[in-house]
Amino acid sequence: MTNFCGTSEITGARFSIYPMSDRFVDIILSALEKVDTSKVWMETDDVSTCVRGRSEHVFDVVKAIFLESSKNGDHVVLQATFSNGCPGDSAGDVYLSENSDRLNEENSLQIKQDVAVQFALYPMGIPTYMNVIMDQCKLAQDQGTFTKGVHYASRLDGDANKVFNTLEDAFQGAHDSDSTHIVMTVAMSANSPSKKGDK
């Protein structure tokens, strides 16, 4: 595993888009066509897609692909693992020289999409990791997107753009802690036929 992780300041996300539809291939490919991925290193295999680069572009691209996939009303779920500081190689480091202008933000802000999210932070290598997690849950509460804690995750609800802000801020907040290797997992659901909070 060590040979295939990021280094220094590169952030990465390994993610998948799951449209619960017979047209899943079309939905994913159409979304990809509409998103500008030129500021990130990107590779797709049969299980997931990996994007790497400056943190803001990784979030920009993942958000844009999810919004483009879900905007037509299909039940679509994003599963993503964001990572920064994994000891290892440096493939993709050239993308760190891009400037910070987000290529897809303007389009993404036009898309209104309610989402339900369960996310978890894993700050590695330090004994005080629970403090880092609690600090970021408090941040989510302050931003108004936090709904409740559930087993093994925290729940966010609301507009996708707002929720992505919280996720990016929580990731950055954990990154600024004593932990040098941060992992954040996200499950984001749009247009589910189940009602929010259904059991």
Place this chain on the structure above:
Amino acid sequence: MTNFCGTSEITGARFSIYPMSDRFVDIILSALEKVDTSKVWMETDDVSTCVRGRSEHVFDVVKAIFLESSKNGDHVVLQATFSNGCPGDSAGDVYLSENSDRLNEENSLQIKQDVAVQFALYPMGIPTYMNVIMDQCKLAQDQGTFTKGVHYASRLDGDANKVFNTLEDAFQGAHDSDSTHIVMTVAMSANSPSKKGDK
């Protein structure tokens, strides 16, 4: 988050089944009907399902639900986060008194299903977490299911029952390390129209 994690020896998994099909509701509900979940605490909301109990029953139930969902040839993905040792509450601890006989193993072993998996281990609270990860990757190599490392994950391929053995052994191996809080994420894909290793 602290209020909603497991304690002591209880293991949990938060997971979702994603059938890429218009019949996704039927596929999930039919699978659930065929699986005996009486030895685990279980709760489903609109984003995911949480099961908690003895580790062997958590793996038994997640595997069975995935196999029942995918056995008819639909493209189905399992996303799961397994956890043990999260500091917090003790809801579900009563299930730890169940015996270790797996209720669904006999049925699961009848189902032959090729899968592609990307998994990652996050041993929390210790500086030597990378050693724990590498030890378990070596175990996967010894079992013949390990295919390669990818960014942020390790890849397993093969029969679902064999691959689940590796996942359970890796989780247990990490649990037996110095880390007291182990998280393992799994993305498992069956019947994908993409060829293995496609890029």
